Amino acid sequence: MCESIFGTTFKRVSAALAALLLVAMVVPSMAAAKTVEVKMSDTPPKFIPLTVTIQKGDTVEWINNAASLHSVTTDSASAQNPTDVSSPKGVKPFDSGFMAPGAKWSYTFTVPGTYKYLCLPHEKEGMTGVVVVK
Numbered sequence: 001m002c003e004s005i006f007g008t009t010f011k012r013v014s015a016a017l018a019a020l021l022l023v024a025m026v027v028p029s030m031a032a033a034k035t036v037e038v039k040m041s042d043t044p045p046k047f048i049p050l051t052v053t054i055q056k057g058d059t060v061e062w063i064n065n066a067a068s069l070h071s072v073t074t075d076s077a078s079a080q081n082p083t084d085v086s087s088p089k090g091v092k093p094f095d096s097g098f099m100a101p102g103a104k105w106s107y108t109f110t111v112p113g114t115y116k117y118l119c120l121p122h123e124k125e126g127m128t129g130v131v132v133v134k
């Protein structure tokens with residue numbers, strides 16, 4: 001008797017799990033926003049990967065796992081070469097400030113378009129990156 005109750009419960013739970021799995025597969029548009037990691041390196045100074053493509057609402061998290069200061073900015077006012085940065089029209093520039101080794105900084109992209117950003121301490125060395133938001 002105990003076995004048959006257990007068996008019935010097991011079947012019900014299995015059916016519920018199968019239904020959930022089906023919903024998760026059928027409704028990809030309802031998938032939760034993602035966080036994509038971009039790492040910062042010292043030798044040479046660069047963003048890894050250089051370009052990330054994400055969906056509107058996703059977040060990029062920059063991780064300074066190097067040994068020197070890095071930063072992330074789209075602000076043309078602080079760039080040595082203003083063409084090293086760009087944002088879609090109407091989007092305010094962002095700036096992480098200096099990130100010490102081990103620091104993380106993230107930004108959630110809500111406006112589609114192409115964002116060119118740079119690292120202030122290493123702009124001269126070509127430390128720039130791109131985020132494409134679909």
Ligand SMILES: [Cu+2]
Pocket residue numbers: 040045046069070071119120121122127
């Ligand atoms: Cu840098």
